[in-house]
Amino acid sequence: MTLAAAPCFGGEVSGTAQVQSGPVQNAVVWLEASGPSVGPQPKVVLDQRNLAFAPFVLAVRTGTTVEFPNNDRVFHNVFSFRDGKKFDLGMYPTGSVKRIVFDQPGLARLFCNIHPNMAAYIMAVDSPFFAVSNEKGAFTISGVPPGTYTYHAWRPGGQPLTGSVSVDGTTPLTIRWQ
């Protein structure tokens, strides 16, 4: 990993996630923060449509309730057994919603026990400051007070990265997997 520098523009940390071949979509970047809680996100959805999860990678704050609507005409059976939050929602039909509280930090690897090509990730972080990179590898973390933070980064198939970032509003944060 290479850290170019640290940034902040009006309380935002912006940057890009990259591998050698180019930008990385669906990288999760978060800052360690032990400040006052802002509470979980109000409503977060991991959709099931066209025999796929959407989004493929979801980042939430610990304590957040994630909704799993089934918008396909077939049954789905979402489960996560390997690490992070472990659960099995069982089969449920079209138009129905099930919910899970992600009450502990960590990575949950989600599958459908009926459809082998369905997979997704939910990263629960114990911080209000996090973001997921877009198709250009870009991410923005808003509302970050000035200061120095330890950051963490993760992407599907990659090793977790850790570094330090000073939020001073000068240079974008570049996260690079070798």
Added chain:
Amino acid sequence: MAVIIRAVIGFALLTLAAVPAHGQATIAAEFDMTAGYSGEDVRATATQLRLFGRAPGDVDFFGEAVWADRWAGDAPVIGGGLSGVDPTGTDVFGAAYPYGGHTVLMEMYAERYFRPRGAFLGVRAGRFRMPFGIYTRSDYGYSGFLRPPLIRYDGYFGVSNNWLEQGAMFVAGVPKLFVEASVSRPHDVGFAVRRTGTDGSVRVQGYRGQFVVGASYARSNPYLSPRFAVGRQAFAGVDVRWAHPAGVQARGEFLKGHSYEGVSTLGWYVDGILHRPGMGPFTALVRAESLDYDAAPGRARAGKRLTLATRVRLPGPVTLQLNYLRQQGDLPRIKSDSIDFSATYSFRVDR
């Protein structure tokens, strides 16, 4: 009646086309390849290609082409050659697709669903599986069982998973309670091919707590020869699913009806599914089932089966299925027990 069918399909297509366009178009392709071997000395390979997604106007589409074949060894086939029955005399690997050795276009449809103020409305037009009982491709193609339930195979005097309908299907209700109904003509792809005519089906599904309960009724022409299979075939069924958060699930169907006038079929199956965190990639399954076909002496048949199975999701897109079954009765079969195995490789491309 053909005019009515065409009118219904036309109405459904117009409904789909009339929807104002918004949202983003998507398309996905899935490819599955399976190889299997049965203790009945039967080998099989199968491939499936699916294209599906969302077109402009929030119209969902689905199309599937399959090729599958089976080769039986030198073991004697008991019951082979019966009308509508696979000439290999076995139903192994036939859970969701026909094994005829040629390319078959399976379900091909467009559909549109609406959610006005919490309601659930929809229309599907094209070729599809009849809404009767537990009927979707997913329920059988990926379950881990390598055979269909006895009440859902060609030539067993029940409702075959290889029966397709061409027409229109409508859904109305709310997510927790809705009605599905279809009007169509048969387009069967297995060995039991129903005579052409107007098919109709209706299914009601309710969902509450850990239970999903359905009740179905369907009518169509028989698949057997008109020389003796007179009248219409009609079946009624009840299907139940139950899922407990501890990773224990059950599902099953009960079916009663007749393949033609003067006979009757009574059958059921119950599947148990165990999938808990400590089991890693393994899912354990059990199926108990019964089929009783009542007809003239010498033609009546009955069978019972118990199947123990496991499905293993390997890292990457490979799934293994291992089944052990024990059966008794006089349905077409080669052996009274069998160990069946298959491996499936799947991948998907999204655009």
